[in-house]
Amino acid sequence: MVAVVVGLGMGAAGFASGGPAEPAVALPPMVVTASRAPVALERLPLAVDRLEGAALEAPTALTVDDALRVSPAFSLFRRTGSLTAHPTAQGVSLRGIGPSGASRSLVLLDGLPLNDPFGGWVAWSKVPRLSLGTAEIVRGGGSAVWGSAAIGGTVQLLSRPMSPGTGRVLGEAGSAGLARVEMLGDVSAGQGRLRAGGRWFRTDGWHAIREDQRGGIDRRLDSRHWLAHAAWEGELREGMVLRIGGRAFDxxxxxxxxxxxxTSEEAAAHFALAGEVAPDVTVQILGYGQRQRFASRFSSVAADRESERPALDQHDVPADAWGASAVASWRHPDGALTTLGGDWRAVSGETREDYFYSGSGFLRRRHAGGDQWTGGLFAAHQRDIG
Incomplete structure (x- = not known):
């Protein structure tokens, strides 16, 4: 495989006094996923894996889920990664708890759920790889602050801060017809900052059946997708930042x-308002909406693998979701931390499928689905007692 990474940027010159430089102080890493507020990793009573930098950009990992496998707690429902696994088998399992295609673990991108609103699995291809800065994996249940979606644990992917005047370009080519181009750029826009990026990917794929067992109908697991995303952020006032963004995926x-x-198609938009409203008191308000379509066809393969018979045609699986959350946290003079918040999510989904194939066509058609509203409140208080 051949990979080319180009970084573009304009940096400000650094100036220093002629005196001796102050020694650098290493601060403990902060984690936001476990308690939904910044807490030093060493003070958490939970097992948390924090990945950043080279761990997330390893050239041997073509997808984000491959990069996350460096954590011994992380795995997908199947042994195969998202590059070849069927989308409905890409649910996350942490510590092997409740392995299922409908993930028992919550996956977030900057606080926004990535789990499919209808099926629960995760489409890892729609994560913008170049903009990722940190990944936090909370092993074990996170229902106390994230609700029932986090029974098995929580994975949060956090974007790197915007840096106007910088950009990155990644190009890769390899065997099996693999080709990928990904771009990311940050610029100043009015009183704020704008980030835009995209990715195009294709591969002819690999065979799922070993060579001596293949028949005339066996094909490679090919894959093609594109992703476009953009976000703007700016300060409404000192210490209060508004972020608006969206993405499209196919x-x-x-x-x-x-x-x-x-096939999978999605369009999504979100906003986030975060900042300090009083000394040592911060708030974060999120809102999002997504509309997606999914379709999949399955077959029954003959024993000699020379023919196949249609078994199920999920010709249209629409799913829409809207949600919001609000979190407030304040730090007490003695260092204790109190966090209050709530979440709300509405999902509407349906599977439209044909089944019971006989002769020249399907004999049955089935529509199944519905609407779901989920809401919850939480409160947490953390202090040292030793």
């Missing part, structure tokens, strides 16, 4: 035979 996959395959 993916096409082959599942190993001529008939089988799946």
């Amino acid at each position: 993916e096409r996959r082959g599942n190993g035979t001529p008939y089988t395959g799946n």
Whole structure:
């Protein structure tokens, strides 16, 4: 494989006095996922893996989920990664708790859920790799502050801060027809900062069946997708930042035979308001909406693998979601931390599928789905007692 990474930037010159430099002080890493407020990693009563820098950009990891596998607690439902696994099998399991395609663990991107609103799995291809700065993996249940979606634990991907005048370009090419181009750029925009980026990816894929067992219908697990995303942020007043963003995503996959395959489409938008409203008191308000479409076809393969018969055609699986959250935290003079918050999410989804194939077509059609509203409140207080 050949990979080329180019960084573009304009840095300000640094000036220093002629006196001796002050020694650098290493501050303990801060974690926000475990308690939904910044807390030093060493003060958390939980097992948390924090990944950043080279660990997230390892050239041997083509996808984000591959990079996260350096944590012994992280795994997907199947042994295969998201590059070849069916989207519905990309749910996350932490410490092997409740392995399922409908993930029992919550996956977040800057506080926004990445889990499919209808099926619970995670489409890792829609994560912008170049903008990632940190990943936090909270092993074990996180229901106390994140609700029932985090029974198995929580994974949060955090973007690096915007730096106007900088950009990154990544190009890769390799065997199996693999090609990827990803770009990211930050610029000043009015009174704020604008980030825009995108990715195009394709691969002819690999066979899921070993060579001596393949038949005439076996094909490679090919995959193609594109992603576009943008966000603007600016200060409404000193210490209060507003962020508005959105993304569009399209993916096409082959599942190993001529008939089988799946497609995914999504459009999403969000806003975030965060800052200090009083000394030692901070708030964060999030709102988001997403609209997506999914389709997938399955078949029954003959024993000699020379023919296949349609088994199920999920020709349209629409799912829409809207949500909001608000969190307030304040630090007491003695160092204790109190956090209060709430979440609300509405989901509307349906599976429209044809089944019971006989002769020249399907004999049955099924529509199943519904609407769901979920809400919750939480309160947490943390202090040292020793």
